[in-house]
Amino acid sequence: MTMTKRCVALLFFFALGIGSDRVLAQSATTSAAFCDKDIRPAILAFCHDLADLQTQVNKNVAEGDLSGDFNKLDLSQPQAAVDFITAVANQMNGQTAAQSAAQGLVGWLNQQRTDQQLGAGASATGTTSLVSKAGGSQLISLAVDSGGLTRSVNGTTATLGTNADQIFRTVTNHNPNCLIYVNCTSLGWFEDTVLNKLSLSAGFSLAQQSTATTASSGLAAGPASGAVSSVAIPAGAGRLANIGAKFEVRNKFDPHQQAFQNKWKDLVDGNAELKVALKTIGDQTELIKSTLQKDAPQLDDDALYQAAKSDKSGVALDNYFSAYFAAALQKVEADASLPANVVNVLQSRATYHDLWNTMLDAAAGTLFTLQYTFNQPLNQPKTHDFTVVYAYSFKAMGAVTANGGFSLYDGALPVGAQYGRMHYGQISAEYDQNLSAKTSSLQEQLTLAAYWQYQPQPSVLNIAAGTVAPGTNIPIPNGTQEFVGTAGSLWVAQGKLTIKGAGGIDIPLGVSWSNKTDLLQGSKVGAQVGISYDLSSLSSYFGGGSQ
Amino acid sequence: MSLVSCDVHGKTADSLVISLNSGLVQSAYLEVDNQPLVSLSIDSTERQVTVRSLPAGTSYVRLDIVWAPGDSDATIDVAAGSSPTVAVANPKHTLDAGNTPGYVELFGA
Numbered sequence: 001m002t003m004t005k006r007c008v009a010l011l012f013f014f015a016l017g018i019g020s021d022r023v024l025a026q027s028a029t030t031s032a033a034f035c036d037k038d039i040r041p042a043i044l045a046f047c048h049d050l051a052d053l054q055t056q057v058n059k060n061v062a063e064g065d066l067s068g069d070f071n072k073l074d075l076s077q078p079q080a081a082v083d084f085i086t087a088v089a090n091q092m093n094g095q096t097a098a099q100s101a102a103q104g105l106v107g108w109l110n111q112q113r114t115d116q117q118l119g120a121g122a123s124a125t126g127t128t129s130l131v132s133k134a135g136g137s138q139l140i141s142l143a144v145d146s147g148g149l150t151r152s153v154n155g156t157t158a159t160l161g162t163n164a165d166q167i168f169r170t171v172t173n174h175n176p177n178c179l180i181y182v183n184c185t186s187l188g189w190f191e192d193t194v195l196n197k198l199s200l201s202a203g204f205s206l207a208q209q210s211t212a213t214t215a216s217s218g219l220a221a222g223p224a225s226g227a228v229s230s231v232a233i234p235a236g237a238g239r240l241a242n243i244g245a246k247f248e249v250r251n252k253f254d255p256h257q258q259a260f261q262n263k264w265k266d267l268v269d270g271n272a273e274l275k276v277a278l279k280t281i282g283d284q285t286e287l288i289k290s291t292l293q294k295d296a297p298q299l300d301d302d303a304l305y306q307a308a309k310s311d312k313s314g315v316a317l318d319n320y321f322s323a324y325f326a327a328a329l330q331k332v333e334a335d336a337s338l339p340a341n342v343v344n345v346l347q348s349r350a351t352y353h354d355l356w357n358t359m360l361d362a363a364a365g366t367l368f369t370l371q372y373t374f375n376q377p378l379n380q381p382k383t384h385d386f387t388v389v390y391a392y393s394f395k396a397m398g399a400v401t402a403n404g405g406f407s408l409y410d411g412a413l414p415v416g417a418q419y420g421r422m423h424y425g426q427i428s429a430e431y432d433q434n435l436s437a438k439t440s441s442l443q444e445q446l447t448l449a450a451y452w453q454y455q456p457q458p459s460v461l462n463i464a465a466g467t468v469a470p471g472t473n474i475p476i477p478n479g480t481q482e483f484v485g486t487a488g489s490l491w492v493a494q495g496k497l498t499i500k501g502a503g504g505i506d507i508p509l510g511v512s513w514s515n516k517t518d519l520l521q522g523s524k525v526g527a528q529v530g531i532s533y534d535l536s537s538l539s540s541y542f543g544g545g546s547q
Numbered sequence: 548m549s550l551v552s553c554d555v556h557g558k559t560a561d562s563l564v565i566s567l568n569s570g571l572v573q574s575a576y577l578e579v580d581n582q583p584l585v586s587l588s589i590d591s592t593e594r595q596v597t598v599r600s601l602p603a604g605t606s607y608v609r610l611d612i613v614w615a616p617g618d619s620d621a622t623i624d625v626a627a628g629s630s631p632t633v634a635v636a637n638p639k640h641t642l643d644a645g646n647t648p649g650y651v652e653l654f655g656a
Contacts, residue, residue: 068640078650255617282648
């Protein structure tokens, strides 16, 4: 097994081991239902209640003892209003303003996030990010960054990013543009614990221009006859520069432990914002409940019971309920205010969902992200970069992200190498603060970042066989590796302003100072500019339709 | 609806304490047709809500609930402090975990 494969396998199994304990209220109460793979939005939204009813009927429970189950499926009853809203949000999929508003909502939530990184990492030749963030792309993102931070050569890097869960939802025809706990249901344990937390990326070096030469710091590996006094800094274009994976890790916790429950209650009690969001959901649901009570036909309990009785598998029950739901929807859609009311509830649920997740992070403990990147710098040894990302939000006071990591050289070291496996170690931190009001369509985010990297040896540059030593006409016969730059500390400081548009477009503008760069001595003042686009808003074109 | 489908029933003007065994109730309101919402008091456990006087006929209690990770469906029951004539459905009804608001149907005879 090559080192690359070992690293990926290690990360994967580590991820499996740590991430398996997350338990949400939804998954804890949903039985292994016959309906949870159904593509009809109404069946998915009411699946829990349909499954409960079918289970009771299969146990020969009398119809008269099932009034509680009937209430939850009877659209003329308030007990059915919450699931009705979930169902109708997707029933209207692609046909009304509801879905486009829901998609806009995802974009709005992304605009508020300070923990998302769509572009390349600090070691790329074209990057605007000095510190890796905990979060990645929502569906598919494309970022183009220009300007280097730790590299000597300024390049332009295009980074394609994706969330593994969203891709999985796309290829399985489940709507990728949904919010768990808001308007979509989980596809299973593997999705919840692995795919949902895994982001993948690939960086392509579009241009890496240089005409500079620099003094060599000595022979890194190869025959002594191959030593040269100066080397050309490499230039290139259009190549895969790196691939990476990020996995978000939440501390293990047991929701049934008293200590967790006490902490949860304390957090709920102290969260005024959450109470307001909850009340808003209730108030907005009232409007839809009133429409349903007024216009929705009453469920024929007996017919529903007979459908369940006639087929223990639940298919007949699903079909009966689906037909009833469709007929009811046709009637309640006469209320012109329904789509807008549904959108309002979805927006409130999304706000609540965000607060709920933040509270879970606080109750469960610190959130870490593990990041692995395989780097293929031009004319330099390939490396495996490992980073641990820690993020802490001060809510209105901004967020801090800290990184600790190291980089290892790939493969077997050349015979006689004057350097070891370790490329460098680094720590870095950044502070992010949204400058705009939440209601503003353009969000501006200020970032202040600092980065420290220590290299035990100078950087290594590959000199290919036949390369002519700069300033001479003497070809190097067997190829060699030269040390370039200096060992020791590399410091970088950066200030950045990111303009975030409502459509998912981010434009980061940064300026940086470093005491040196990877291949050159002497300080460098640089500028970085980029543009990234989160393609979540295009999800409907990928064919997702159901939950 | 009626006595048959309700979650809790009793005599009109009975006092009752609705109790849940899951979730945390953050706000609660009594809803009677053509009348304004009435805010209800919640105890310190955030699982008991007091209705001072059961309205005649069908009414609803809206519960704005925060569900915790791992919570199961909440069983609707009545607690000490309720009038002796107050009773719950048999078998007891539940509120779906994760859903907010939850509605409890009352019937005063």
